[in-house]
Amino acid sequence: MSQKELHPIPARDPVSGGPLFVSELRNDESGVSIRGRFALPAYCNLDTEQSRFLEVFLRCRGILSSVEKELGLSYPTVRSRLDQVLSALNLTPIREEARPEKPDKAHKEILDKLERGEITAQEAKTRIRERSEVR
Incomplete structure (x- = not known):
């Protein structure tokens, strides 16, 4: 057949x-x-539109800008459709790791003092930890 x-x-x-x-x-x-x-x-439980989206997504190797062009959709619409497919498949997206915050001025001062030898590593650690608890 x-x-x-x-x-x-x-x-x-x-x-x-x-x-x-x-x-x-x-x-x-x-x-x-x-x-x-x-x-x-x-x-197999995806509807026709979701199946087509998944096929395009795979052919575009997961590059959302390529999916946008292929389907003629905006980025937010592509993301929304991807989220719908993930939900239909009972998949939870892996969240991006939270980007580390840039050290604020006080944090930078502590590190500078440590670098100049004005405080010990233990003291720097204690000060940084205290500042983190205040936030």
Whole structure:
């Protein structure tokens, strides 16, 4: 059977709207059939628009600016669609690490005093820790 003769897998039962599972896998060439209850991959539950977005996203290697151009959408819309796909797949985005704050003036003074040998490393550590607790 050629790929053109295959039907797409429906995401939901068209009558009840409930989830579906695969009950048989078959190879026409060998005649082998495997029966059981097989779960569909999560991406099979994506709607047509989400599937198309995921395909474009992958072809663009995850570069959102390329996805923008390919789909003719704004960056916020692309991000929103990506978030929708992640949600549909029950995936939580990995948040970017919080960027370390630039040391403020007092923090820099402590480090400068340490560098000049005016205070010890232990004293610098204590002062910095005290400043962090005040914030």
